[in-house]
Amino acid sequence: MVSTLLGLNTGELRSLVQQHxxxxxxxxxxxxxxxxQGVHKLDQxxxxxxxxxxxxxxxxxxxxSHTVTVQQxxxxxxxxxxALRDGARVETVxxxxxxxxxxxxxxxxxxxxxxxxxxxGRSGYTRNLTPGEIVEQVLAVQEWARKQASENGDQLSxxxxxxxxxxxxxxxxxxxxxxxxxLFNNELGIAMRHITVSTAGCVPGILKLxxxxxHINLAISLHAPTDDLRRKLVPGMAKWGVAELIxxxxxxxxxxxxxxxxxxxxxxxVNDSVADAHRLVALLHGLNCHVSLIPYNSVxxxxxxxxxxxxxxAFRDVLENAHIPVTQRVQRxxxxxxxxxxxxxRRT
Numbered sequence: 001m002v003s004t005l006l007g008l009n010t011g012e013l014r015s016l017v018q019q020h021x022x023x024x025x026x027x028x029x030x031x032x033x034x035x036x037q038g039v040h041k042l043d044q045x046x047x048x049x050x051x052x053x054x055x056x057x058x059x060x061x062x063x064x065s066h067t068v069t070v071q072q073x074x075x076x077x078x079x080x081x082x083a084l085r086d087g088a089r090v091e092t093v094x095x096x097x098x099x100x101x102x103x104x105x106x107x108x109x110x111x112x113x114x115x116x117x118x119x120x121g122r123s124g125y126t127r128n129l130t131p132g133e134i135v136e137q138v139l140a141v142q143e144w145a146r147k148q149a150s151e152n153g154d155q156l157s158x159x160x161x162x163x164x165x166x167x168x169x170x171x172x173x174x175x176x177x178x179x180x181x182x183l184f185n186n187e188l189g190i191a192m193r194h195i196t197v198s199t200a201g202c203v204p205g206i207l208k209l210x211x212x213x214x215h216i217n218l219a220i221s222l223h224a225p226t227d228d229l230r231r232k233l234v235p236g237m238a239k240w241g242v243a244e245l246i247x248x249x250x251x252x253x254x255x256x257x258x259x260x261x262x263x264x265x266x267x268x269x270v271n272d273s274v275a276d277a278h279r280l281v282a283l284l285h286g287l288n289c290h291v292s293l294i295p296y297n298s299v300x301x302x303x304x305x306x307x308x309x310x311x312x313x314a315f316r317d318v319l320e321n322a323h324i325p326v327t328q329r330v331q332r333x334x335x336x337x338x339x340x341x342x343x344x345x346r347r348t
Contacts, residue, residue, distance in 0.1 A: 002059060002060060002061050003059060003060050003061075004060065004061055004062065004063025004085075004130075004132050005030070005034055005056075005060050005061070005062050005063060005132075006034055006062055006063035006064065006132035006133075006135065006136055007063065007130055007131040007132025007133075007135065007179070007183070008132075009031070009179075009182070009183060009186060009187060010027065010028060010031040010186070010187065013027040013028075013030045013031050013034075014027030014028065015027070016056075016060075017030060017052065017056075020052055020055045020056055021051070021052065021055070022048075022049065022052045026048055026049070026052060029045070029047060029048055030045065030048065031187060033045045033048075034062060034187075035135075035139075035183070035187040035188055036187075036188075038139045038142065038143055039062060040062055040064045041061075041062060042056060042057050042060070042061070042062060043057075063085070063132050063133075063136065064136060064139070064140075065082040065083060065084050065085070065133070065136055065140065066082065066083040067080055067081070067082055067083075067140060067144070068081040068082065068083050068089065069081045070144060076095075076096050077093060077094065077095055077096075078093065078094040078141065078144060078145070079091055079092070079093050079094075080092050080093075080094070080137075080140055080141060080144065082136070082137065082140060084109075084129075084133055088109045088126055088127065089109070090106040090109055090129065090133075090137070090166070090167055091106060091166065091167060092104065092105055092106060092137035092138075092140065092141055092166055093141075093166065094141040094142075094144070094145055094159070096145070096157065100160050100161050100194075101145065101157050101158060101159045101160060101161065102159070102161040102162070102163060103137065103138045103141045103142075103159045103161070103162050103163070104162075104163045104165050104166050105134055105137045105138065105162060105163070105164055105165075105166050105180075106129065106134070106137065106166030106167035106168050107128070107129055107134055107164055107166070107167070107168040107169070107170045107172075107173045107176065107177055107180075108125065108126075108127065108128050108129055108167060108168025108169065108172070108173055109125070109126035109127050109128075109129065109167070109168070110123050110124045110125040110126050110167060110168070111123075111125055111167055111168045111169055111236075112125040112169065112172065112236055113169050113172075113200045113234060113235070113236030113237060114234075114235050114236045115200065115221075115223075115233060115234050115235075115236075116232070116233055116235075116302065116304070117233065117265060117267060117296065117299060117302055117304045118299065119299045120166075120167045120168070121236075122299070122302075125168075128168075128172075128173040128176060129168070129173065129176060130176055131176045131179040131180045131183060134176060134177070134180035135180050135183045135184065135187075135188075137166075138159050138162060138184065138188065141159060142157070142158065142159045145157040145159070159188075159190070160190055160191075160194055161190070161194045161195070161196075162184050162190055162194070162195050162196070163195075163196045163198065164177060164195075164196065164197040164198055165196070165198040165219070169199060169200055169202060169236070170197050170198065170199055170205075171197070171199045171202035171204075171205025171206065171209070172202060172205070174205050174208065174209075177197065178209075178212065178214075181195055181197070181214060181216060192214050192215040192216050193215055193216070193217070195214075195216045195217065196216065196217040196218075196219055196261075197209070197216055197217070197218055197219065198219040198220075198221060198263065199218070199219070199220060199221065200220075200221045200234055200236065200237050201220060201221065201222070201234065201237040201240055201245045202237070202240075203240040203244055203245055203248045206218070206220075206245075206248040206249065206251075206252055207248055207251060207252070209252070210251055210252040210254075210255040210256055211255060213255070213256065215256070215258065216258075217258065217261065218249075218252055218258065218260050218261070219260070219261040219262075219263055219292070220245065220249060220260060220261070220262050220263065221234070221263045221265075222242075222245075222262045222263060222264055222280075223263070223264055223265050223271060224242070224271050224276075225242065225271075225276055225279035225280040225282075225283050226242065226279060227241050227242050229270075229271060230242055233267075233270075233271070242283065243283075246283055246284070246287065249287060249289070250287055253287065253288045253289075259288045259289060259290055260287070260288065260289045260290075261289065261290045261291070261292055262284065262289055262290070262291050262292070263292050263294055263329075264280070264291060264292065264293055264294060265294040265295075265296055266293055266294065266295060266296060266306065266307035266311070266312055266315065267296055267304050267305070267306070267307065268296075268304070268305040268306060268307045268308060268311070269305075270304065272307040272311045272312070272315055273311075273315075274314055274315065274318055276315070277314070277315045277318035277319060278318055280318075280319070281318060281319060281322040281324060284324055285322075289324070289325075290324075290325040290326070290327070291319055291324055291325065291326040291327075292326075292327055292328075292329050293312065293315070293316060293326060293327070293328045293329065294328075294329045295307070295312070295328070295329065312328065316328065
């Protein structure tokens with residue numbers, strides 16, 4: 001299979017171009033075309049020498065995927081189903097907000113963690129994504145957003161926030177996730193503080209990421225305050241107990257100075273009692289953190305129900321009374337199965 005240029009940074013592209021008889025400046029232009037202009041083909045790069053492009057085309061393609069479907073929610077959320085070069089499919093979500101534009105990216109085809117309440121976890125796991133396949137999701141969403149803005153006469157949109165909260169466990173695909181973060185930062189100009197990596201609790205990955213000093217935001221999909229319940233809900237992380245996970249988060253804050261967010265999906269009668277809230281408070285005591293309460297988004301084939309409004313309020317009150325910062329995530333894109341936990345690899 002022909003190799004792809006998407007996923008190489010500017011330095012790597014310079015080196016590649018020089019191996020093909022070009023100059024370092026041509027490598028810079030190549031990076032500009034791929035990441036800032038978002039071209040799909042080498043022959044679209046009009047200011048590069050024909051001989052260089054002809055040489056590169058014998059071994060390389062840009063590496064863009066094919067957009068199979070686009071769905072738009074009534075709240076402005078957009079979900080793209082992308083077909084990769086080997087036919088595998090992933091979904092990515094664009095979330096326009098007032099003042100910024102976020103893209104939620106996938107890191108794996110499917111997910112091996114197997115969270116019981118998550119559509120992705122129930123769909124199985126195929127493979128890791130490459131750095132280029134991760135970055136390409138932002139390029140695809142941005143291309144679509146700009147097309148829509150142009151057709152509607154609106155101001156052109158630029159993605160300036162990225163969340164690794166799509167399909168897959170980012171820290172099980174550590175090296176590709178790390179390189180993708182750096183490509184977002186160095187090639188697309190997205191600030192590291194505007195990048196969030198959400199993990200279901202891969203302790204070795206958290207400790208390793210702490211030493212990178214990237215200044216990204218770390219989010220932990222916790223969902224349970226006890227080992228027994230967490231093993232049931234998040235079986236793919238059963239090897240690491242809750243206490244070990246929290247210790248890793250304390251080390252992360254010590255090494256980086258960054259606050260950790262704990263994501264907690266509230267399930268009616270499962271993890272949403274006042275007693276559960278008190279257990280969570282005890283677990284997080286003294287940790288520089290924030291809790292994001294996530295209303296459950298319906299997934300076909302599961303028996304879970306979202307917490308009732310009164311239970312959510314009572315749970316939140318316990319955290320607030322313990323002076324733990326807490327917010328409730330706004331549901332977005334649920335009408336097109338684009339909300340948290342709803343991503344699959346299907347056509348519709």
